[in-house]
Amino acid sequence: MAKDSDIPGAEQVERSRMSAAELSWALRSVNRAASQLEHALAAKVGLRALDFEAMGHIMDLEGTQLGPAELGHRLGISTGSATELADRLEAAGHIARARDATDRRRVNLVPQASAVGRILGELAPLFTALDSLALEFSPEEQAAISRYLRAAADELQTHSATLTSSSSDE
Template sequence: MPEPDRPEGGLGDAVRGLQDAMHGATIAIARAMGLNATDASALEHISYAQGQIGPTELGARLGISASSATEVVQRLVDSGHLERHRDERDRRRYVLVPTGAATDEVRTHLIPLRQRLDELEASFTASERTAIARYLCGAADVFRDATRNAPER
């Protein structure tokens, strides 16, 4: 929803456009892999997690119940995109790992995308890249703060 006192065409609008485009690309890649949006998002969270992630953490990241997260995990295991392994430190817990085949399939879709992004980056001067990176990192921090500070219901 646009803000009434904010001029259109600013950096915030560009970030919003980027979010929409990234979401669209994620959905397109999910379809190409035979996944629905939730399963693709789950695989993305698991792939990019800092450290190991289990079903409970996955559910929290997706904003779904533990039982729903278990269903997502089972679909991804059944489709050959995900493996469950016992946690070495806590044998009661499972950690989730994308299969090599799933990782390879995602890479086939992401490599051309990454190459185009690298070409775009190369079109900017070093100082422009520094300014863009500073803005994007700052914007990411704003979103992370909003996530951490969101009230629970």
């Protein structure tokens, strides 16, 4: 159980509004820190927050069919706005457009190696630190933590899909 003095102010406010298991609060804290990291990393590599989020989707889906329309859907913006966003990323050298091999009318968004390298280069020290942190736990503890985090990620994705489908029903 976390001591009150160890709990950030924002989390103390949230805890006053609802109750949850300590693991859920710890995960919420990780999510909050990850969001802060994404904003800091976006600024470091010279991208707007939405453009950085788009780069994340493009990098995650590399090798699949991700065009401006699909990117817009993932980001919750119009196809036209997504096309403008892709134009900015392409002009800055972060992505390229490539014709689809099977449907030449279709354009896929492809991350450029230099942009991927810059983003991953900024993350490398963090991954090293997290790997070192993991070594503080026994293999059994690592397995339990991994199982929890993977299951939590599944729950987050499921809840996200539920929110997305319920908002489109309105």
